[in-house]
Amino acid sequence: MTIGAFILLAFVLGIVAYDWVSLRGKNRRAVLLEMAAFLVGALFIAFPDRATALAHAVGIGRGVDFLMYPIVIWLVRESLMTRRRRLEYDEKLTSVVRALALVQAKAGEVEVTPAANAQGSSLAPRQSAGPSAS
Amino acid sequence: MDTLASLREAAREHCVTVFVVDDGSEPAIDLATLPASGESFHVVLARHVTNLGQGAALETARQLAVARGFDAYVTMDSDGQHSATDALALAQEILLGADVVFGNRFLGDSNVPRARALLLFGARWFERVLTGLPLADAHNGLRAFSARAVQHIVIQQNRMAHATEIKVRVAGAPSLEIVERPVSVRYSTSTLAKGQSAFGAARIIRDLALQYLFGEAS
Numbered sequence: 001m002t003i004g005a006f007i008l009l010a011f012v013l014g015i016v017a018y019d020w021v022s023l024r025g026k027n028r029r030a031v032l033l034e035m036a037a038f039l040v041g042a043l044f045i046a047f048p049d050r051a052t053a054l055a056h057a058v059g060i061g062r063g064v065d066f067l068m069y070p071i072v073i074w075l076v077r078e079s080l081m082t083r084r085r086r087l088e089y090d091e092k093l094t095s096v097v098r099a100l101a102l103v104q105a106k107a108g109e110v111e112v113t114p115a116a117n118a119q120g121s122s123l124a125p126r127q128s129a130g131p132s133a134s
Numbered sequence: 135m136d137t138l139a140s141l142r143e144a145a146r147e148h149c150v151t152v153f154v155v156d157d158g159s160e161p162a163i164d165l166a167t168l169p170a171s172g173e174s175f176h177v178v179l180a181r182h183v184t185n186l187g188q189g190a191a192l193e194t195a196r197q198l199a200v201a202r203g204f205d206a207y208v209t210m211d212s213d214g215q216h217s218a219t220d221a222l223a224l225a226q227e228i229l230l231g232a233d234v235v236f237g238n239r240f241l242g243d244s245n246v247p248r249a250r251a252l253l254l255f256g257a258r259w260f261e262r263v264l265t266g267l268p269l270a271d272a273h274n275g276l277r278a279f280s281a282r283a284v285q286h287i288v289i290q291q292n293r294m295a296h297a298t299e300i301k302v303r304v305a306g307a308p309s310l311e312i313v314e315r316p317v318s319v320r321y322s323t324s325t326l327a328k329g330q331s332a333f334g335a336a337r338i339i340r341d342l343a344l345q346y347l348f349g350e351a352s
Contacts, residue, residue, distance in 0.1 A: 083347075084347075094292055101181055
């Protein structure tokens with residue numbers, strides 16, 4: 001095994017150990033899945049010749065390519081799907097926050113314009129201005 | 135609050151409702167600190183319990199306005215950059231028959247810093263390519279809409295990309311009369327600190343791209 005392989009294996013072990021410790025007392029099932037995935041990766045690092053033989057068997061040049069192709073494809077897809085999900089959550093959060101704001105604003109109108117309400121005068125003015133504050 | 139006071143002063147001859155959207159500020163805006171409403175001047179306060187962004191605040195104000203009805207709807211910033219007189223002048227253009235009035239700071243009495251002018255030059259051409267609208271200013275928060283036009287301006291961009299989104303929606307709406315009018319935009323140290331940077335411009339492009347890729351079809 002080369003020095004590079006040792007460094008990579010130490011890196012993988014370090015990541016798994018860190019994730020395991022940092023999730024103490026929480027659900028660690030995802031770390032177990034990570035361990036399984038990294039174990040496959042570690043085998044490819046430790047035995048590159050076996051990996052290359054396996055890659056050749058399915059018509060791919062190098063063992064590392066055999067791993068890299070599906071990983072890159074999966075990461076690109078995961079990145080796009082994560083962004084989509086985040087946008088959907090943002091839209092849901094916006095809807096909830098806005099609904100609350102609209103309800104409270106309608107309640108607040110009574111306090112802000114007691115004279116107008118008491119007289120029953122128009123709450124539909126001819127002109128409206130909408131400044132935003134943040 | 136200065137903006138509200140000047141709006142109240144400038145709007146003596148008009149019936150005006152101001153929708154103030156507190157976008158999750160801490161401490162929250164207190165109703166008692168707002169100018170009291172009168173016969174022809176009303177203030178409606180809406181509060182987002184968490185910060186969503188200027189685009190989200192404008193959409194909340196738009197929905198409040200649509201629910202009440204109006205002849206002219208004006209959007210403006212509340213940090214003192216925009217003048218109440220210009221806001222009313224834009225509303226007047228709507229009453230005279232325009233559907234959408236965009237403020238043009240470069241034709242008004244504005245003190246646009248050189249770096250900001252350069253950024254806006256790029257933004258203007260970006261929006262022109264995107265919308266086809268031959269406008270001379272970009273990302274100017276002072277704008278006015280008719281009741282007909284406002285129905286088309288549903289803002290989905292929560293942050294600063296809403297300004298481009300509004301123009302895209304205006305360009306896509308059927309037969310709206312669109313005009314530009316000179317307005318004054320006064321920059322101060324604080325407004326420049328809160329304004330757009332080159333980094334902000336990159337975020338706007340990212341938000342527009344994400345909306346295009348993943349947003350609801352519209």
